[in-house]
Amino acid sequence: MTNEAIKEYITQHAPDATYDETGEWLNIVVESNQLKPLAAVLHGQPMQMDFLFCLTCVDYTTHLTMVYHFTATKDRSMNIVIKTNLDRANPIIETLCDIWRTAEFHEREVFEMFGVTFLHHPDLRNLILEEETAIAVDKTKGYWPLRKDFEDPINMIKL
Amino acid sequence: MYNQTEIIKDTTDLGPDGELVINMGPQHPATHGVLHLVVTLNGETIKKIEPHLGYIHRSIEKMCERLSYRQFIYVTSRMDYLSSHINNTACALLIEKGMQIEVPERAKVVRTILNELTRIASHELWIGAMAMDLGAFTPFFYAFREREMITDIMEDTCGARLTMNYIVPGGLMYDIHPNFQTKVKAFVKQFKEKVTEYEDLVTGNIIFQSRTKGVGVLTAEDAISYGCSGPVARASGVSCDMRKIAPYDAYDRVEFDEVIETAGDSFARYIVRVKEMNQSIRIIEQLIDNIPEGEFVGKTKNVLKLNKGEFYQRVETARGEFGVFIVSEGGTTPYRIKFRSPGFSNLSVLNHIAKGSKIGDLMATMGTLDLVIPDIDR
Numbered sequence: 345m346t347n348e349a350i351k352e353y354i355t356q357h358a359p360d361a362t363y364d365e366t367g368e369w370l371n372i373v374v375e376s377n378q379l380k381p382l383a384a385v386l387h388g389q390p391m392q393m394d395f396l397f398c399l400t401c402v403d404y405t406t407h408l409t410m411v412y413h414f415t416a417t418k419d420r421s422m423n424i425v426i427k428t429n430l431d432r433a434n435p436i437i438e439t440l441c442d443i444w445r446t447a448e449f450h451e452r453e454v455f456e457m458f459g460v461t462f463l464h465h466p467d468l469r470n471l472i473l474e475e476e477t478a479i480a481v482d483k484t485k486g487y488w489p490l491r492k493d494f495e496d497p498i499n500m501i502k503l
Numbered sequence: 504m505y506n507q508t509e510i511i512k513d514t515t516d517l518g519p520d521g522e523l524v525i526n527m528g529p530q531h532p533a534t535h536g537v538l539h540l541v542v543t544l545n546g547e548t549i550k551k552i553e554p555h556l557g558y559i560h561r562s563i564e565k566m567c568e569r570l571s572y573r574q575f576i577y578v579t580s581r582m583d584y585l586s587s588h589i590n591n592t593a594c595a596l597l598i599e600k601g602m603q604i605e606v607p608e609r610a611k612v613v614r615t616i617l618n619e620l621t622r623i624a625s626h627e628l629w630i631g632a633m634a635m636d637l638g639a640f641t642p643f644f645y646a647f648r649e650r651e652m653i654t655d656i657m658e659d660t661c662g663a664r665l666t667m668n669y670i671v672p673g674g675l676m677y678d679i680h681p682n683f684q685t686k687v688k689a690f691v692k693q694f695k696e697k698v699t700e701y702e703d704l705v706t707g708n709i710i711f712q713s714r715t716k717g718v719g720v721l722t723a724e725d726a727i728s729y730g731c732s733g734p735v736a737r738a739s740g741v742s743c744d745m746r747k748i749a750p751y752d753a754y755d756r757v758e759f760d761e762v763i764e765t766a767g768d769s770f771a772r773y774i775v776r777v778k779e780m781n782q783s784i785r786i787i788e789q790l791i792d793n794i795p796e797g798e799f800v801g802k803t804k805n806v807l808k809l810n811k812g813e814f815y816q817r818v819e820t821a822r823g824e825f826g827v828f829i830v831s832e833g834g835t836t837p838y839r840i841k842f843r844s845p846g847f848s849n850l851s852v853l854n855h856i857a858k859g860s861k862i863g864d865l866m867a868t869m870g871t872l873d874l875v876i877p878d879i880d881r
Contacts, residue, residue: 366812367812367813367814368600368814368815369815371813394727394728395727395730396730397730397732397817397824397826397843397848398815398826398828398841398843400828400841402830402838402839403839411813411828413815413826413828417727417741417742417743420742420743420748420749421748425813444728444730445725445728445729445851445855446728446729446730446848446851448851449847449848449850449851450847471555471556471557472556472557472560472880473557473560474557489562489565490564490565490839
């Protein structure tokens with residue numbers, strides 16, 4: 345499928361989606377509540393985007409952006425990037441675990457590093473960081489190391 | 504990471520179904536690193552495996568946000584330490600793509616040869632360690648005999664045996680050693696003679712076969728769903744070789760086969776790696792006599808600045824698809840960097856494929872996933 349065909353197909357299912365083709369791959373920005381329905385559409389026929397190879401989050405200090413990289417194992421030249429912006433104070437999004445099971449670990453990582461809550465995730469808790477650390481600090485400020493305003497209470501090095 | 508109080512669980516209380524929770528690792532000889540698996544057992548049968556990571560988490564992604572585009576490459580050698588050349592290549596390629604730096608042909612060819620040597624070295628170490636996990640000690644020495652030759656070549660080329668940091672944006676840090684070609688050819692000759700030796704020792708071994716055949720079976724659908732890549736996915740019949748899908752450096756001009764097996768068990772993963780080493784040798788043979796003369800590094804500015812935007816580069820390491828994702832705001836340091844490590848996704852499938860098998864089989868299943876812990880923890 346060409347980028348034009350993909351855009352046309354996605355517009356049928358998510359009319360509000362915006363597109364960005366300046367990068368290497370087609371970027372699609374959707375509202376956070378549209379992500380799950382769109383993901384199901386991508387995974388099904390005819391796109392068959394069955395390989396989620398990268399799931400991460402970016403902190404833009406005003407908001408968080410979830411970034412999903414998809415490809416299809418049938419046609420590996422087809423790559424798309426889905427992005428969705430989240431409220432930084434209360435980031436909540438639906439999990440993609442039930443469609444791509446690789447999302448389980450990646451979402452746990454994003455949860456502990458950025459504080460994004462994934463709804464209906466089967467096992468949402470820290471994967472890499474210690475649980476105790478999160479308890480020891482001020483819960484209202486959060487302990488999310490990959491956010492830009494993070495300050496380590498013990499070993500902070502400022503440049 | 505795991506809560507301390509939960510590690511010291513009272514084992515006299517076996518729960519309603521006679522469940523027993525044991526901690527495998529963080530210091531377990533078969534994990535080859537500090538991987539902590541909390542295994543729930545019913546008798547000898549595995550009911551659940553929970554990996555607990557983070558024992559060597561160095562927060563490399565956060566660290567890289569403070570490092571310049573020349574500096575951050577050196578950190579990536581410390582992630583997957585068995586394929587540091589390939590990690591360095593991924594980062595260099597991304598910067599070259601982002602800044603449109605022209606790479607000389609000589610550098611491209613040398614990079615490809617070094618990447619393939621790294622792949623062989625990594626698989627050699629894996630074969631030795633894997634056979635050792637299953638109780639065969641001798642293959643370890645056989646495999647290390649050849650691996651030693653590669654590390655010697657690496658030492659001649661860049662002075663390091665493990666964390667090379669030889670590949671820089673634009674090409675190579677300095678030219679190859681005058682003996683490079685002679686030594687690589689000597690290695691290729693010896694490898695071809697000796698590879699049958701430890702293959703005979705392991706592949707045809709009936710004990711090894713009975714311990715790996717039909718153990719830890721991964722179907723193609725699950726391999727895709729769990730995001731598996733590299734030999735793990737290829738043993739299940741999923742075509743996922745980045746060298747074929749998106750050729751980089753000199754891979755577009757060499758002939759090699761993508762090794763695919765369909766059984767999906769531990770033995771198939773073993774076979775894929777052995778065959779892959781032979782394909783790597785094939786690539787090296789095609790390139791070693793054709794290293795073009797000329798510059799080894801392209802013209803770059805002293806201070807690298809990536810344009811504003813997002814960049815992604817994928818390469819095939821010995822373990823699978825390694826991805827670097829950089830968000831740049833136009834400065835001299837990355838705004839956000841994410842390393843998609845193959846081991847992280849390959850580990851997530853462990854619970855799925857080991858569930859229901861005996862705990863003795865866990866060694867074979869885990870061993871053939873080829874987990875490198877610094878790569879997973881980052």
